[in-house]
Amino acid sequence: MHGGCAIRTIGTRGGRSLLLAGFVAALAATAGAAWLHEARSRSTVQAAAQSVSGRAVSTHAEHPQPPALTADEERFATALWVVHREATRLAVAMSFAGITYQIEDRDARALARKIEPMARFFHDAEAQVRAMSAPASLSRTQGQYVTAMALYANAADEMLKFTEDSNSQHLGDAHQMKMKASEDMLRVGEVLWPGQYKPH
Amino acid sequence: MGKRALQVRPFAWAAVIAALACLFGTAAQAQQPVCSVWLIESSRFMNVPFGSFMPDRAFVPGSTKPESNISTVDLPVNIGVIKCGSELILYDTGWKQQDYLKMTGSEHWAPIADQLKVLGFNASDVTKAVIGHAHWDHAGQLSDLPNAVLYVQREELKAVEWALNYPEPHIRAINSDPGGCYRTPACGYMPLTMEEVYGKVLKGKAVIVDGEMEILPGVRIHPAFRAHTAGSQLLEVPTSIGKLVFGSDAFSSYEGIRDWMTANVQQTDTVQQFLAYEKCYKITGGYNNCVAAHEPLSYTDKYPLTKNSWVALNGGRMAEIALAPGEKSRKP
Numbered sequence: 001m002h003g004g005c006a007i008r009t010i011g012t013r014g015g016r017s018l019l020l021a022g023f024v025a026a027l028a029a030t031a032g033a034a035w036l037h038e039a040r041s042r043s044t045v046q047a048a049a050q051s052v053s054g055r056a057v058s059t060h061a062e063h064p065q066p067p068a069l070t071a072d073e074e075r076f077a078t079a080l081w082v083v084h085r086e087a088t089r090l091a092v093a094m095s096f097a098g099i100t101y102q103i104e105d106r107d108a109r110a111l112a113r114k115i116e117p118m119a120r121f122f123h124d125a126e127a128q129v130r131a132m133s134a135p136a137s138l139s140r141t142q143g144q145y146v147t148a149m150a151l152y153a154n155a156a157d158e159m160l161k162f163t164e165d166s167n168s169q170h171l172g173d174a175h176q177m178k179m180k181a182s183e184d185m186l187r188v189g190e191v192l193w194p195g196q197y198k199p200h
Numbered sequence: 201m202g203k204r205a206l207q208v209r210p211f212a213w214a215a216v217i218a219a220l221a222c223l224f225g226t227a228a229q230a231q232q233p234v235c236s237v238w239l240i241e242s243s244r245f246m247n248v249p250f251g252s253f254m255p256d257r258a259f260v261p262g263s264t265k266p267e268s269n270i271s272t273v274d275l276p277v278n279i280g281v282i283k284c285g286s287e288l289i290l291y292d293t294g295w296k297q298q299d300y301l302k303m304t305g306s307e308h309w310a311p312i313a314d315q316l317k318v319l320g321f322n323a324s325d326v327t328k329a330v331i332g333h334a335h336w337d338h339a340g341q342l343s344d345l346p347n348a349v350l351y352v353q354r355e356e357l358k359a360v361e362w363a364l365n366y367p368e369p370h371i372r373a374i375n376s377d378p379g380g381c382y383r384t385p386a387c388g389y390m391p392l393t394m395e396e397v398y399g400k401v402l403k404g405k406a407v408i409v410d411g412e413m414e415i416l417p418g419v420r421i422h423p424a425f426r427a428h429t430a431g432s433q434l435l436e437v438p439t440s441i442g443k444l445v446f447g448s449d450a451f452s453s454y455e456g457i458r459d460w461m462t463a464n465v466q467q468t469d470t471v472q473q474f475l476a477y478e479k480c481y482k483i484t485g486g487y488n489n490c491v492a493a494h495e496p497l498s499y500t501d502k503y504p505l506t507k508n509s510w511v512a513l514n515g516g517r518m519a520e521i522a523l524a525p526g527e528k529s530r531k532p
Contacts, residue, residue, distance in 0.1 A: 200335035
């Protein structure tokens with residue numbers, strides 16, 4: 001009679017606790033398994049994405065894109081591009097005129113014939129770009145480009161002086177001016193035409 | 201007795217001569233110069249579409265094939281540092297203007313002078329600069345190498361001058377439009393770079409190469425015309441691990457050389473590029489000693505020649521490739 005009562009009493013309270021504890025444990029186990037499953041799936045997708053992109057280890061931040069030009073700035077960039085396309089070609093042509101003189105013919109008259117139209121172009125370009133209407137935000141850029149054109153024009157004049165008096169100092173001075181001018185053109189290009197350089 | 205001696209003597213003489221030949225041959229071999237070689241990552245072009253680098257590796261969404269399941273790659277700009285006795289040669293010279301960095305999305309650049317210091321050299325120690333071609337990312341920084349004599353092919357210079365004076369404006373333009381120049385004949389020959397080349401010529405520090413040239417014992421320039429540009433040139437270098445051949449952009453991709461795929465097509469005749477690959481196979485006995493300019497796997501085990509590598513300035517990498525006898529390691 002006592003054992004039965006004891007058992008009934010113990011079974012009622014202890015059993016509930018055990019059941020509750022078991023239920024909580026099962027719930028926790030299910031939640032844990034679900035979390036683990038999700039975590040594994042995420043890392044698999046990330047690994048696949050990395051392998052697809054070809055970046056095994058990549059710690060670099062994304063490059064911030066330069067701000068887009070405004071409509072006025074775009075108009076100026078488009079107008080200047082017409083000058084810049086030819087200025088770039090003639091800047092390189094001026095270098096090659098000097099190279100050809102040194103390594104091929106040493107013909108001062110031939111050098112002069114090549115440089116004269118370049119000198120005219122750069123003098124005209126300096127005036128043309130100076131006269132362009134640039135938005136205030138690009139006034140410094142415009143000034144930089146005018147300076148570059150002036151330097152190229154002066155460099156061409158120096159090379160022509162060399163063809164007259166054979167003083168090689170003129171060539172050295174011209175070279176320094178062209179180095180500076182090309183750096184200035186590069187800086188303008190970075191602002192107005194950032195896509196013009198591609199890996200080679 | 202005399203007759204027997206006469207009969208024996210020819211054999212004896214032959215044996216003596218053979219022994220002497222072996223002796224001198226061994227001595228001559230031992231004296232064959234070898235150079236030490238390192239590779240510097242001048243900078244790295246980031247996130248380049250694989251297909252624009254290697255047309256046959258263009259990304260195909262959903263593809264599981266290894267040749268078409270990579271969308272972008274990062275391309276190092278590799279410079280060869282070659283020490284042969286007291287001479288220090290650079291093969292290609294990278295570029296430096298920070299503006300280029302911003303415009304091309306490049307990272308991990310450091311000045312060549314600083315990078316050479318990491319290896320224990322000064323920029324003024326460089327005696328020769330052999331440029332594989334004159335594109336802006338391979339022929340820059342020349343003015344920072346005051347004592348280096350520039351080696352460039354006449355064919356390279358002639359082709360650029362031809363292009364500049366061509367009647368059709370799209371063909372003669374350095375940049376066809378603000379988006380770039382899309383591989384036209386004068387594409388990649390930028391004003392600053394060409395002025396640096398002119399500066400070397402003006403100062404009497406340039407050798408205009410006509411085809412083949414041995415610039416030091418065992419160190420040979422080989423023409424690879426139109427393998428990337430009109431006047432591309434390779435450089436053969438003897439080392440303790442065999443001959444190496446540097447190829448600049450004619451050898452843009454190590455995988456391309458290994459798998460016979462074209463890479464980095466610019467002013468390129470792909471047939472000439474494959475012939476340039478073959479030249480490396482013939483000179484070195486395979487593809488493993490061909491030094492590529494832009495291989496994405498550079499400085500890893502997957503490009504074995506460059507695996508002895510470390511990270512140096514600004515996250516850029518370097519590799520020690522071969523050491524001449526007596527040359528100390530410069531790996532930190």
